[in-house]
Amino acid sequence: MTLIFLIISLHITPPEVNVGDVFRVWVSSNKNNIKAVFIDDTIRFTKRDTVSLGFGVVPYGTVPGKYWIKVLFEAGMDSVSLSVLPTEFPAETLSVPDTMVKYAPKTAKRITKERKNTVVVLSEVTPRALFDEEFIPPLSNVTVTSPYGVKRIMNSTERGFHTGVDLRAKKGDEIRACNDGIVVLARYHYLSGRCIIIDHGLGIHTYYAHLDSILVGEGDTLKAGELIGYAGSSGRVTGSHLHLGIYINSHPANPMSLINN
Structure with a gap:
């Protein structure tokens, strides 16, 4: 007797998102090996009982409009729509030491090497979920002092956009893992200071x-919740705080759209 593949339900939360936001694809089905495609990204799923859950992100620079997410399975395909809303990101002006924006050749070489290493680390995908529960804040009290996506102007020079959020933190405040995972980077970088990347x-x-x-x-x-370090002011900063980034398929996402969900 052949068991027919069945999708009982397929939906997205939330159905409308801003650029940079994380969204979730929920599939109720009696089959495994489900995956989805959004723009050019593969969304991978974790399954509990008959419900599969996948996480996607709207990459920075995505044009607002209606998009279709294709859900692929053994016997065919289904799709569900996602609305990307117009999103305005303001500019933010910061003053930092000149050595943090105008680099000596040796420093520039170091920064390039560290950035390339970070790109490699973030591009490595563990296909299965290493976590079972929701993502939690890394601090006991969360106050955003600089939001995701703002255009960064440092010493009158535009330096791209903010790839995460800055959270208020005093030197010595406890920083905890947002979820279960494996540490894939724990080093001192010129710009990021002492930094940690966790693969979930x-x-x-x-x-x-x-x-x-x-x-x-x-x-x-x-x-999740394990102590990983203490807040400080290492690297290119204007004061003590925590920069929190969340990346999905190497795309920087708005962390508040995941840990607040």
């Missing part, structure tokens, strides 16, 4: 920067 599976990584100290090492397995 499904192409999802969290990034913690400007720490005063790091308590974990590369290869460590962590649980």
Whole structure:
């Protein structure tokens, strides 16, 4: 007797998102090996009982409008729409030491090497989920001091957009893992200072920067809420805080759209 593939329901939360937001694709089905495609990105799923859940992000620079997410399975395809809303990102002016925007050749070479290494780390995908529960804030109290997506102007020079959020944190405040995962980077970078990247599976990584100290090492397995370091002001900063980034398929996402969900 042949078991017919069945999708009982397919929906997205939320159905309308801003540029940079994380969205979730929910599939109720009696089959495994489900995947989805949004623009050019593959969305991977984790399954519990008959419900599969995948995480996607609207990349920075995506044109507003209606998009279709294709859900692929063994016997065919289904689709569901997602509305990307017009999103305005303001500019933010910062003053930092000139050495943090005008680099000596040796420093520029170091920064390029560190950026390339970070790109490689974020591009490595663990296809299965390493977590079972929701993403949680890295601090006991969360106040955003600089939001995702703002255009950064440093010492009168535009330096791209803010790829995460800055959270208010005093030197020595405890920083905890947003979810279960594996530490794939724990180093000192010129711009990011002491920083940590955690792989959570499904192409999802969290990034913690400007720490005063790091308590974990590369290869460590962590649980959600585990202490990983203390807040500080290392790297290119104007004061003590935590920079939190969330990346899905290497795209920087608005962290507040995931840890607030």
